[in-house]
Structure formats: C-alpha cells, structure tokens
Amino acid sequence: MTDVLPSGLETSEFSSDIRPQDDLYRHVNGAWLARTEIPGDKARWGSFHLLAEQAEKDVRTIIEESQDAEDGTLARKIGDLFASFMDTERIAAAGVSPLADTLAQIDAIDDVSAFLRTVGEYDRDGRAHLIGLYIEPDPGNPERYVPFLVQSGLSLPDESYYRLDTFEGTRASYRAHLERLFALAGVADAATQADRSIAIEGELAAHHWDNVRSRDAVATYNLKTWDDIQSLVGVDLSPWREAVAPTNPGAFAEAVVYQPSFLEGLGTLLTADRLDDWKAWLRAQVVHAAAPYLTEEIVQENFSFYGTELTGVPTIRERWKRGVSVTEGALGEAIGKVYVERHYPPTAKAAMDELVANLIEAYRQSITDLEWMTAETRERALAKLDAFTPKIGHPEVWRDYSTLMIDRDDLFGNVRRAAIFEHDRNVDKVGAPIDRTEWYMPPQMVNAYYNPLMNEIVFPAAILQYPFFDASRDAAANYGGIGAVIGHEIGHGFDDQGSRYGGDGKLEDWWTDADRAAFEERTAALISQYDELVPEGLDPEHHVNGALTIGENIGDLGGLGIALKAYELSLGGAEAPVIDGLTGVQRLLLSWAQVWQQKSREAETLRLLTIDPHSPNEFRCNQIVRNIDAFYRAFDVTENDALWLPEESRVTIW
Incomplete structure (x- = not known):
C-alpha cells in the first residue's frame, strides 16, 4: 500500500464562515488577511514576498561571508561591492x-x-x-x-x-x-x-x-x-x-x-x-x-516620493537589504551559483521535470481535443508545444564576471562599472550567435517567465519551494501551486501576443482567420469579465483593465485548467486519495488559492491597476475558478452561490 503524503495545505487556517463557493480566495486566506499587517518596508506582502524575504536572508549570508574571501576572487568582488554600499561613513563624508x-x-x-x-x-x-x-x-x-x-x-x-x-x-x-x-x-x-x-x-x-x-x-x-x-x-x-x-x-x-x-x-x-x-x-x-x-538625507528624500507617495510604503528598507539588491543587480549569477549549491536539492529538479512533462502532455491533449480550432492551426500549435524548452533551477552556463572591476572604497564607481559591464555585454550580442543558455533571472529570484523569442519557460530555484512546491507533500497541492505556474508560463506561448510567435520564436501569422476570430471572441469575453472587477475597498472607477491584463489572465486560465488535466495524468488511472477530508481536485484548487495570498497598500494597488499587466491576486484566484467547470463539480457550486457564473458565460480557451 502506498503511503499517503500530507496535503501540504494549511487547513487550520481556512475560514469556516466563508464558503469556497462564495469566495475561494478568502475561504483559504481570510484568517491570514485579517491578522496580517504588511511590513513597514513593503508595498505588498504575501506568498511570493515571504519566499523572496527568505531568499534575501540566504543571499545576505553568502554576501557577508564573501567579504573575507581571498583578494582577486569572484567571491571577493561580491563582498567588496556590498561593503562599499554599507560604508555609510565614507558615503556621508563624500556628500x-x-x-x-x-x-x-x-x-x-x-x-x-x-x-x-x-x-x-x-x-x-x-x-x-x-x-x-x-x-x-x-x-x-x-x-x-x-x-x-x-x-x-x-x-x-x-x-x-x-x-x-x-x-x-x-x-x-x-x-x-x-x-x-x-x-x-x-x-x-x-x-x-x-x-x-x-x-x-x-x-x-x-x-x-x-x-x-x-x-x-x-x-x-x-x-x-x-x-x-x-x-x-x-x-x-x-x-x-x-x-x-x-x-x-x-x-x-x-x-x-x-x-x-x-x-x-x-x-x-x-x-x-x-x-x-x-x-x-x-x-x-x-x-x-x-x-x-x-547621503542619508538624499536617500530619504528619494524614498519619500518613490516609496511613500507612489506605493504607500512608510519605512525604507534596512540598509543591508538595499545592499543585497545592489549586489545582486551587479553580480546576480555569481551569487546564484552559491545559492544553488546551498539551497537547491537535486531531488527538486527530478520532481519538476515530471511536473513539466505532465503539463506539456496535458496541453497536447487539450489542443488536440479543441473543438473551435481547425486542423491546420492545431498542427502548428502542437509543433510549437513540441519545441518548448524548459529551464529549471539554474543556468547550465554561468555568467563570466572576470572583466568587471570592483573597488571596496568606490561605491559610485562600482555602480557605474557594473552598469557598463552589463550594457556592453548586451550590446556585444549583436553580430554574435544566439545564446540559448542565457537566463534573464538569477536562481535566487522568486519568479518565472516565458520568452516567446526563444520559446522557453524558465523557473528559478527560489520559486521551487512551499507553498508553490514541496516534494514531500501530496501531488495535488504541487499541481495547484507550481503546476499552475508552469501551465501559466506555457500558456503565454498561446496568449493574445505569444500566439503570434511560432515554435522557432519567429513573429508570424500561423493561424487561420477563422481560428484567430474564434480565439479573439473568447478573449473579448474574458476582457469584459475583468473590466467589471474592482478590488475590495476601492471606488468603481478603479477597476481592472481587462485589455491590459488579458495576456496574464489567459495564462492564469490556461494554467489552472491544464494543471487539473496534468494532475489527472499524474494519477495514472488511480483514484486520488482523500486527505484531510478533501478530494484531490479540491486540494488542487485550494492550493491555487493559497499561492495568491497577498495584502497590498491602497496606493500600490492603484499604481498596479494603472501599469501592471497582472490582475490583483484575489481575481487571479476567484475569477479564474469561476470559469473552470471542475471548480463547480468539486465544491457543488450552484446558481445561488456568489462565485457562480452561468455556463454560457464561462470562458474556456485551452
């Protein structure tokens, strides 16, 4: 008999007075939202930020240890750059x-x-x-x-x-x-x-x-x-x-x-x-x-506008945190190499490989079964899917910083030299072969991305942790967490803009007119849904911009829908175990809600509504599940429930 793994869900945190059928996001996160205060130096606080905070502490240890490294080594460059930022006496004297x-x-x-x-x-x-x-x-x-x-x-x-x-x-x-x-x-x-x-x-x-x-x-x-x-x-x-x-x-x-x-x-x-x-x-x-x-006076003046005025943050981050950011900005992969050695277990890569394979197979089955897509476009979509390149954990080839000069006593010069190093490294690509080993994020960043020009999905090591991923918990929560994130990034290859690129990264029109029209009919309906959404506590004019956020919303919708299919594939025909009184699909959907846990200051929410292509987190959870039939079946959602959306109004793309 196979051992039943823990669910990986904080079920004791769920709000019994808020039903998942009415508000899945607050059913899972309501207690956390009620008791949590956003830290004074943050505009937002949630699952992504908790992981980023831990990664920042891990990186601080690496950097501070590097201050005593041997002269002339890459580690010493890391330590010297950080030391130059932390030398407030020298900075004050320079004025x-x-x-x-x-x-x-x-x-x-x-x-x-x-x-x-x-x-x-x-x-x-x-x-x-x-x-x-x-x-x-x-x-x-x-x-x-x-x-x-x-x-x-x-x-x-x-x-x-x-x-x-x-x-x-x-x-x-x-x-x-x-x-x-x-x-x-x-x-x-x-x-x-x-x-x-x-x-x-x-x-x-x-x-x-x-x-x-x-x-x-x-x-x-x-x-x-x-x-x-x-x-x-x-x-x-x-x-x-x-x-x-x-x-x-x-x-x-x-x-x-x-x-x-x-x-x-x-x-x-x-x-x-x-x-x-x-x-x-x-x-x-x-x-x-x-x-x-x-000087500190200038630092505070700059923060008072860009931190407090624009995002509502009352307190500037501690100096060591700002020093870590500066050092990572200049020497991110050098730090990342050490971070991976210390914090990225090899077992995570194997588990992620399996997840990615199941997600891609689920997309393959979904595209194959699409009723609204013609055979001609379907063939090209499947070819693009087959050409996807997953990158997991960290680069195989690390960046060479040997020509970057760092001086422990010259912060201003260090910042400029680091900018020139990165600028020239990029400009010098013109005329050189395409480097398919390059990463655009260091391993210690809590994020992921899809690059349409390379047709690649990239998952840095730092995001491969709880609540997104935990190899020791039941698979359902992983599919609702990192699995849906993987599905989201793959989905960008088929969103309103990513779908305009072929499998080789070329911008080309590979859709028939009928298929593009059918696709845009569905995306227009999704845009209309999101245009009606207003974050809690804001006036109606501060609604989501459905056209700005459509690419990310397509990614979320496809990501969760495909994660559900991939989870079913992972079971290999076996019945999902019931854990903590919850079915596998219920656990997956609850995990989805858990990863979007976040509080945001009002000024930051208003700023993001204006410029951010992502919808507010409560809608990334709730509005997506309203369009997913599996949600209705899993929680017996009826037309009397707040999250009910009539079947004819639900949008399914992939």
Whole structure:
C-alpha cells in the first residue's frame, strides 16, 4: 500500500464562515488577511514576498561571508561591492561630491549634438535613459540579435501619470520632490530646474504609447535601418549611437523601433531653443540615478516620493537589504551559483521535470481535443508545444564576471562599472550567435517567465519551494501551486501576443482567420469579465483593465485548467486519495488559492491597476475558478452561490 503524503495545505487556517463557493480566495486566506499587517518596508506582502524575504536572508549570508574571501576572487568582488554600499561613513563624508563631475559636464553642453552624446554615455553607465535600449533576437529572424529602441525618459510610472486628473496630486508631489532633491544635490536654481525638467517629461509623455498598445507584438515590430531611424527622428542621432555602443560600432545597422511615433515626437523636441530644458531634464535623470548611493538625507528624500507617495510604503528598507539588491543587480549569477549549491536539492529538479512533462502532455491533449480550432492551426500549435524548452533551477552556463572591476572604497564607481559591464555585454550580442543558455533571472529570484523569442519557460530555484512546491507533500497541492505556474508560463506561448510567435520564436501569422476570430471572441469575453472587477475597498472607477491584463489572465486560465488535466495524468488511472477530508481536485484548487495570498497598500494597488499587466491576486484566484467547470463539480457550486457564473458565460480557451 502506498503511503499517503500530507496535503501540504494549511487547513487550520481556512475560514469556516466563508464558503469556497462564495469566495475561494478568502475561504483559504481570510484568517491570514485579517491578522496580517504588511511590513513597514513593503508595498505588498504575501506568498511570493515571504519566499523572496527568505531568499534575501540566504543571499545576505553568502554576501557577508564573501567579504573575507581571498583578494582577486569572484567571491571577493561580491563582498567588496556590498561593503562599499554599507560604508555609510565614507558615503556621508563624500556628500554630493560624486555628482560634481557629472553636473559640470551637463553645464558644459552647448548644443543638441553634445547633449545626445552625453545622454548616450550616461545610458551606458546607467545615469540617464532618453531612448530605451535592449538587445533581443529579431522577431522576424530569431537567429540573430538586434537592438530594440523603446520609449523612455519619464520619471513617473507611465504616461498616464502626466495626463489623468487622478494623478494631479501625484504630479504636484513630484514637482515638490524634484525641487527638494535638486537643492539637496547642490543644483542651482532648483525651482526653475524642476519646472523645466517636468515640462520636458510632460511633452515626452504625450508621445508615449499607453500600456495596452505597447503590448501589441505586431504593432511594436518595426525593423528599420539606421538611415530609416534618422529620417524618423529628423535629428542626427549618431552622437548618441556612438556613445551608447563604443564596443560594437556596427550594432545599429538595423534596429526594431518599438513605438515609431515616440521617436518622431522626440525629434520635434530636440531643438536648440529647448537645450536648457533638456539640460534640466538630464540633471533630474542623473540625480535620481545617483540618489540611492548618496547621503542619508538624499536617500530619504528619494524614498519619500518613490516609496511613500507612489506605493504607500512608510519605512525604507534596512540598509543591508538595499545592499543585497545592489549586489545582486551587479553580480546576480555569481551569487546564484552559491545559492544553488546551498539551497537547491537535486531531488527538486527530478520532481519538476515530471511536473513539466505532465503539463506539456496535458496541453497536447487539450489542443488536440479543441473543438473551435481547425486542423491546420492545431498542427502548428502542437509543433510549437513540441519545441518548448524548459529551464529549471539554474543556468547550465554561468555568467563570466572576470572583466568587471570592483573597488571596496568606490561605491559610485562600482555602480557605474557594473552598469557598463552589463550594457556592453548586451550590446556585444549583436553580430554574435544566439545564446540559448542565457537566463534573464538569477536562481535566487522568486519568479518565472516565458520568452516567446526563444520559446522557453524558465523557473528559478527560489520559486521551487512551499507553498508553490514541496516534494514531500501530496501531488495535488504541487499541481495547484507550481503546476499552475508552469501551465501559466506555457500558456503565454498561446496568449493574445505569444500566439503570434511560432515554435522557432519567429513573429508570424500561423493561424487561420477563422481560428484567430474564434480565439479573439473568447478573449473579448474574458476582457469584459475583468473590466467589471474592482478590488475590495476601492471606488468603481478603479477597476481592472481587462485589455491590459488579458495576456496574464489567459495564462492564469490556461494554467489552472491544464494543471487539473496534468494532475489527472499524474494519477495514472488511480483514484486520488482523500486527505484531510478533501478530494484531490479540491486540494488542487485550494492550493491555487493559497499561492495568491497577498495584502497590498491602497496606493500600490492603484499604481498596479494603472501599469501592471497582472490582475490583483484575489481575481487571479476567484475569477479564474469561476470559469473552470471542475471548480463547480468539486465544491457543488450552484446558481445561488456568489462565485457562480452561468455556463454560457464561462470562458474556456485551452
């Protein structure tokens, strides 16, 4: 007889006065929500953050031990960078002197060409970003890297903060903050400088695309030659190009322009009569970039706006936590290698391999059985599924940091050198073979992602823990936790944008018109559902943006639905055990609710409703199960229950 494993659910925490049929999220998390206070240094607090907090402590131990490592070793670089951030006596003694050369250089700018050259130089070392730049495989030819040029230049979360009445108070607070920050940094005529900088930001924001439009994989794929880009802007950008890519002069022979109208609009602003405004904008950029590494007064001023005003967080994180973040940002994989050795058991990889295999097989069966999809598109969808590459735990090839110089006595220099190292590493990809071993997250990050250009799903080691995963508990909870996360990431390959990429990562239309229309009919219904959702305690105008969140909502819907099928496959025809009085499907759904446990400050909730493509966690739980027939069967949900959704209104895609 097979031993019955524990359920892995905190059943004693479930709220008996809240029925799962009425509110699955609060049935599972209600007691926790009632007693939990968000830590003073957090905007949100929940299952992801609890794991991230533990990973942060584990990383702190690794970093602090590295401070005594042998000179010249990679470990010593880790320790020295952290030590340079923690040396508050040296930082206080330096005051704002680390900014002196930068501000003098800005003062000396005498024409638009010099401005663009300086902006390019500052982009490279992380001091300023006028045109966003990153390097990825070309969606039209994913066997080569190309630069992507993206709208940038704003200091508020997105363009809507500059135009909506909702954010009038935020704009006023930002204006006051910038004047104070300029004064603390020693910038002359702080009030005028703040006004000039904000004027430029507002005009830039008017040329930004909104977040929904910027999600469109087709609209944002605009491959152009450098001459095309010059014509688009109407200004000679070569000084910027030369300064931003000195290690790879040919990198910009072609580039993808994400939002062409942004570059057009930018060109109309890059005129000689606006030079003083642009210099004020550049001062704001460099002071903001430097603020976390300057005096305590400047650090607190910066936090008062970006922490408290924008997200409602009352208390800045302890300095060691900020030091860990800085060190991870520069040397993440070097730390990750040690983290994996200490905290990632080999047994986890084998269990995850089985989970992923079952999830992919469940998707295969689901796609094969779809009634709304034609045979032609189904064949291409299955081919894409077969081409998926799972990456689990950690990279097979670790990043080489041998050329990055770290000086224990030079925090400012360390930050700039680390930014240059990472920037050049990326720019130098252009013209080189595609590196399919690269990871975009370190192993100690509690997250996961799907990359459509590589057609890969990636699960860092740190997320492979309770409540998402525990090899010692019954499988149902794992399928409701990490299994649904795996299903979610696979689902991104078939969401409203991921479905526009083929199995080789190429952006192409591989759907028949009839299938695309059937798909969009279903997604439109899901958008309408989410547009009606308002987080608890907010006014009705603060509802979820169904169009912004549709990709993640498709991922959630497919992820949970496929996790249920994969769990059934894992049973191999056997009947699921009843544990703690709960069936296997009930445990899976309760586990799903458990992983979305979270509290959020109101300011943070409002910010995320504006810019985040993910729905609030309560809806990631409840609205998804309302569309899942298995939920109705598992808990005998009837039309008298709050979570009931008429069968004809339920959306099933995959």
